[in-house]
Amino acid sequence: MKNVKMWCGVLSLAVCLTAWQGLTANAEDGEGSAKHSIEDVMKTAMKGGLLKKVTGGEASDEEKKQLLDLFVSLVENEPEKGELDSWHKMAGGAALAAAKVVVGREGAVEELKKATNCKACHDAHKGE
Numbered sequence: 001m002k003n004v005k006m007w008c009g010v011l012s013l014a015v016c017l018t019a020w021q022g023l024t025a026n027a028e029d030g031e032g033s034a035k036h037s038i039e040d041v042m043k044t045a046m047k048g049g050l051l052k053k054v055t056g057g058e059a060s061d062e063e064k065k066q067l068l069d070l071f072v073s074l075v076e077n078e079p080e081k082g083e084l085d086s087w088h089k090m091a092g093g094a095a096l097a098a099a100k101v102v103v104g105r106e107g108a109v110e111e112l113k114k115a116t117n118c119k120a121c122h123d124a125h126k127g128e
Helices: 003-030 036-048 050-055 062-075 084-103 107-113 118-125
Strands: none
Touching: 036 050, 036 062, 050 062, 050 107, 062 084, 062 107, 084 118
């Protein structure tokens, strides 16, 4: 059990460092370096049903990791409108919740559902 906790911690740290690296790279060069565009994330995770599959308990471990990868890309992108700090808080919350699902944290699925409130994010950051 001790090794499992250690590896969960390592994975969580890796996710945070990846997100941080993306944020600092964007801030330094002014260009997006995200693996996936916001449009791709929305198409696959939201409209494509991956998020629903994960929150419904029907996703494989690979699909959970795919969702995490997509949400890390959200953090690495810049929103069409709104404050960047707000974007990082919302997208970062979704990425963190997805990471918790990947490592099997108790209550992670409910946290992921709360962190992926479409209306709240769209109201603040989706362009016309």
